[in-house]
Amino acid sequence: MPKNKVLPIEEAMSHIKSGMSIAIGGFIGQGDPLTLIDYLKTMDVSDLTIYENDAGFGQRGTVELVNQGKVKKIVASHVGTTPDIAKAMNEGRLVVEATPQGTLAEMLRCGGAGLGGFLTPTGIGTIAEEGKQVVEVDGKPYILVPAVRCDIALVRSHRGDTWGNLIYRGTSRNFNGPAAMCADYVIAEVENLYTMGELDPEAIHTSGIFVDAVVRANVSYCTVREAPLESATRSK
């Protein structure tokens, strides 16, 4: 019988320490793990390095952690939806490493897949090439991008079971899929929690093998609430 990984949020999040690297799923608010980010706001940690497509939207999301001074560096493809990020950069409080979106997704996927890195044609002849090794295959140049393995990943899913099998919804899947693979300790906030066997095995997006802790998403953040609130207790 697979292990029940449902944990109180404080227990799951206690794995996060200062100086760690954290991959975060979501795309400018779509599928952002806001329950976990909100909890992280209450924790006494600093010097975090974040791998995320962006820093949230407006005043909401990872930008809040930046404004609290918890983050030293963000590796992201686009931070234009959170004006406070540019302010933090200009004031020297934050380093942003701009990375092409497809490259960032693949860095995380490869980190989870046990690969050392990958060759991409994206960014050849641009500053994305700077400091990177260029490898020719069949006469065509590619940038060698090292994979990224993070200490922690924070993701959000629409459905999940107690072992951590996850099913996302619509475009909220985005970086949650790759992020869920790439870390030593993966915490998933789940909107609708099911017992093992209730989810269709053919429909699982992220296998529970990648997930270490399952946390109930804050009900007010649920897009579509399906399961009764008691389903977590039902599964114990």
Next chain:
Amino acid sequence: MASAKQIIAQRAAGELKDGQIINLGIGLPTMIANYVPAGVDVVFQTENGGIGVGPAPAPGCEDRDRANAGNQPISLIAGGSYFDSATSFAMIRGGHVDATFLGTLQVDEEGNIANWIVPGGMLAGMGGAMDLVTGSKIVHIVTEHCARDGSTKLMKQCTFPLTGAKEADVIITERAVLRRFPDKGWVLEEVAVGYTLDDIANCTHLAYTVADDVKLNAFGGDSGDASRSVLGL
């Protein structure tokens, strides 16, 4: 009278070919979906993880989990699907997207594109643009011919950091259409209503030749705005 952006979007839609898979950038490029010619069936991919993007949902029917890369609410047409970002960029880098349309700050003689950062300006990031210009079979630059200060965006050589090297295939502005060929470089194919060949020469710094069959008064002007709001944006 249509605005410059409407003229560009309408002319750009004329490049769409039946059966193509298309990715549209945020802003002006997204407007192209409103001008898909009748009889042309294209499928829109959105890089945050969807294909088969359909009309915007009716007010009140928006869904937070169904949005495009600009965070506008979307629906999917029958046969559409969702996927994660790694899969989305496998599609894009892997050459499975037929054409992309995106705006620019600068484009130059060699087809270099600079559209993601102004040196000394506020950093936003390149998002998916570097992958899109690298992986798409045809890269359309859709932009107003000149920047707000009146300087041309069609330059001899880009001065801003590049998004892609030698990737631009077609430039569509409110004044002209230019296409780049491996042997001939940029060729001026069309001039919009209200402009002459001299006008285009005066506001274009990249080298080009004029097509033998260049079309004058080819688009724009009072031809009307044929928007039919395919995506309702």
